[in-house]
Amino acid sequence: MGRVRLEAITWERLGDLLAERLLDLKPGDGSPWPRVAVDGAPAARPGDLAERVREALRLRGRSSLVVATEGFLRPASLRLEYGHRDAESYYNGWFDTGALWREVFGPLDAGGDGRVLPDLWDPVADRATRSSYIHLPPGGVLLLHGPFLLRHWFPFDLTVHVSLSPGALRRRTPEPEQWTLPAFERYEAETDPVGTADVLVRADDPRHPAWRG
Template sequence: MITSRERVLGRIADHLVAQARPLRVAVDGITASGKTTLARELTAAIAERGRTAAHLSMDGFHNPRAIRHRQGRDSADGYYTDAYDFASFSRLVLEPLGPGGDRKYRQRIIDLLLDTAIDEPPVEAAEDLVLVVDGSFLQRDLEWDEVIFVDTPFEVARDRGTRRDTELLGGLEQAERAFDQRYHAASRRYLAEVGPADRASVVLGNADVANPVLRRIGGPAGAVVNLFSYGTLQTASVQIEHFGRTLVGKEDVLPGYRQDWVTITDPAVIEVSGTDRHPIVRHTGDPADTTAGTLLQVTTEELAAADVYEVDDYRRALVRLGSGADAWVYLAQES
């Protein structure tokens, strides 16, 4: 049986797989928020959906120790301003994978443990690559296609991080001091100066690792996106339950798709929709096949709520409607 975490990460993977290629994805958050674990799991989920996926850690783009610690080993400002070589990362990774780039990127430039520079040849990315990068302060002067902010309370992250790094930092007391004075002090500065949660295109609540909460997806706070519904998301009761309001939409059609039906077993979905028989559409490619529905405009918080509402028989994808508008839609989950 699919777990709550697998389901939420699957929704994020669907969102990324539907987009242009190659795709540069940041996994951002405070220290010990769960970025690396999520990045690895998300990379695997993307690969399972048939896209080329790779995981890269910002550990390979740290500055040398002499630069990282020049303001003091415990300095929060030093960690914030001197930890990473963002200029090299942008030049060697983001620019080659961006518009007009040659798709030849570097995977690392330093061995962090040995504190020695590495001059490895670049890797040529596949045209459909989704590169998932985890690290701190990733929304400072870097250009991404998607940013996932892993939102974990400081007290939770501190507990995780100090337990994880007790041996590395020479004991529990030393680890607690490092988090309080350096890592999380720098993270608080980052939150105050950059506002990374509001700027991110995806926000994931990660206080409970087993049950993460998808808070927003599809764009920054305040953004509006198109969602095409041919089923129960058109009904007022479902909209009020999941969006807190009713939506005004426009009639539209989805060409090249044929409508079918699926039996829902989730009691919460049945209760809100009032039925266990829901429509579902499958791609045929035949222009004679069309599915009528409603083009809705929803916030990125509401798109996340729609992702939570739809059961695992559906996957979200980008489509071109009969009106010419591009919109998200829930299609049949093909095996």
Template sequence: MQVTPVTPARLVDEVVELVDARPGRVRLALDGPPPTHPLALAERVADALRARGRLPVVVNADDFLRPASVRLEFGREDPDEFLDGWLDAGGLRREVLDPAGPAGSGRVLPRLWDAVADRAHRDRYVELPGDGVVLLAGALLLGRGLPLDVAVHLRMTPAALTRTLPEEDHWTLPAYARYAEERAPESEADLVVLSDHPTRPALRH
């Protein structure tokens, strides 16, 4: 195993290069727990893609959660349900990933569900051109069979995650442990980024 330290700017370039290596529309997942800031990375990559003349659509996985009556059926702090039942994978496929695929319509819905208000977002569809890019950002995304073209996994060791995750969210730690063991996100990723210190990332080859 080789580890190469990179700057945050170089990390953006590495992800953009992965996207550019794919023809047509690209469905990119940026997968990592909250302390790795996958959404912020998605926004930076989107800016770089936009500067190259490509239309990016950033999708926050937290805008595709299932209704509270479903995802909180077993309580607000059930780690197994957090891993297996919070994300509306079917909604993501239907509204974003399938339409963004090579045979899809290109008509994607960036946000589906407002988890805070517990109601549907009133969002507009976006027409993704033939070289458009969907950037799906969030945690626990891999190993679900989602149709993705490129996957980046922002890896944190259990110790670093425990140290950086807010104490009120420590109930999710068993979910991240199960995710690493059962879904093997590193084996699915095209790029693994060591992110114990997100401002000092390193690439694992």
């Protein structure tokens, strides 16, 4: 991670500070919907932080929608073409980025209608979820969470990376998922989320996060 200065903070305070920042965030491309990445490995639990920000926004009277990339997995026939533990497939072919562009980001472009599909694919049943579209009103915030978000050129207006040191990532990743670790090493090397994210959260100790905002 290098010499990065971080400040201790609580999760509750972090959610509040991010929500306050989002109240004044104006997308640069003319879209009325701020789009936020909460990026991190599953072991870092970026979805928990996204939910905290959603609740903090709700208390401030601002609409938001939390979307998980795990709801946009590709079908098993494509995802698992090279086996159940292929790190290259996990990195490059696990998530349906085309569907995210079409069903999540497209409706939130300037001139879009704000009708977002919250999820597309059920990985357990390996079939479409058939979820209904959700209308996000102008000014509502998209909070998209999941791994590898900063490598796809998605039009985020704010990026948050929940980081784990290599040791913490290994300790907190369940043994059946340890095969994914090389993909996160590659992500760090190729994308440098620690250095490029607008907000960095270090979560090695889940009880005592630290951040650079």
